[in-house]
Amino acid sequence: MSFLGKLFGKKEKESLDQGLQKTKESFFSKITKVIAGKSTVDEEVLDNLEEALVSADVGIETTIEIIKRIEARVSKDKYVGSGELNKLLQEEIEAVLVDAPEQSYRNFDTPPDKKPYVILVVGVNGVGKTTTIGKLAHNYKKAGKQVILGAADTFRAAAVDQLTIWSERVGVPIVKQAMGSDPGAVAFDTMQSAMARGSEVVIIDTAGRLHNKAHLMDELGKIKRVIQKVVPDAPHEVLLVLDGSTGQNALVQAKQFTATTDVSALAITKLDGTAKGGVVLAIASQLQIPVKYIGVGEKIDDLLIFDKHEFVDSLFKIAE
Ligand SMILES: Nc1nc2c(ncn2[C@@H]2O[C@H](COP(=O)(O)OP(=O)(O)O)[C@@H](O)[C@H]2O)c(=O)[nH]1
Ligand SMILES: [Mg+2]
Secondary structure (H helix, E strand, C coil): CHHHHHHCCHHHHHHHHHHCHHHHHHHHHHHHHHHCCCCECCHHHHHHHHHHHHHCCCCHHHHHHHHHHHHHHHCCCCECCHHHHHHHHHHHHHHCCCCCCCCHHHHCCCCCCCCCEEEEEECCCCCCHHHHHHHHHHHHHHCCCCEEEEEECCCCHHHHHHHHHHHHHHCCCEECCCCCCCHHHHHHHHHHHHHHHCCCEEEEEECCCCCCCHHHHHHHHHHHHHHHHHCCCCCCEEEEEEEHHHCHHHHHHHHHHHHHCCCCEEEEECCCCCCCCCHHHHHHHHCCCCEEEEECCCCCCCEEECCHHHHHHHHHCCCC
16 A cells, blocks of 8 residues: 555545545535444434435445445444444445455556557536546646657647646647548547657647537547557546436436446546545446556646545544
8 A cells, every 4th residue: 555655635525524524514414313322223323324324325226235245344333323323324334335356557557568558538518528628637647757748639729728727837848730621630640749758748639529429429439540550559547427416317327428438537526616526436337447556636737646545534524
């Protein structure tokens, strides 16, 4: 767990606690009410717990899974102190969450045999793709990587402008063409430019029109094939961005998207200012794809590595 020591310093913990403030308030107050003064896990506690979890946007499937685990665990020793019940609950929630198999991304490291490391960013309009790309570029650059951005969302002039602003803010090059140009052509240019410059990380933005439209799938497929003309095993990561403030809708969107596209990682944004952050638990348990990043604000430093232990720990911490 050496990554944690580095990544979850005081600053990150504060940023996580602050970002989850509203979710913490709703989640924690509901859970505390259920377990206040309780030392026995009886039917009533389980029923109330179930209700509290569902209403905190954790979702039915994940809630049932958590409740089952708690039932199994307390079937032997029914009597636990209230402090212990708290800990037990935290442990069982953490246990249903999926972790990423490889860990190097936590340090914004890339595999040495993957140069450039190519990240394709997908998701519907407005979820925070471009913003997340800016934050990711900043983190990779901070980690000493040469980064290049590709503006393959060519449908709106504003999209290219927005990514350009991020490239200037971070201080990394961007490859773009005029609005309305072929996204595949932009992706190809980006890849060629990355090879010519010896870039280590390529991050490609895409348009996010509705994911159930066949042409979006076609287009993503085309962008992938174009990337593979330059680097055959790329993209190394297809990052699906989801808007956490939409609660259970984010889960539905994630399920629909991952059914049709090869998504390898998830980022959940806008957890600041929403009480629906419990959906992260639903997404991190229902999808077999790791949540790697969470967004807790619009600024460059507002991207955190998702760490299931730190996340659950923060949810259970009393809000000031
Ligand atoms: N509060 C908050 N706003 C965010 C976050 N991520 C993105 N946004 C905002 O959400 C809006 C849409 O983001 P954008 O990156 O343009 O989404 P895209 O259409 O998917 O590229 C912008 O106003 C962003 O500033 C976040 O983590 N927290
Ligand atoms: Mg965008």
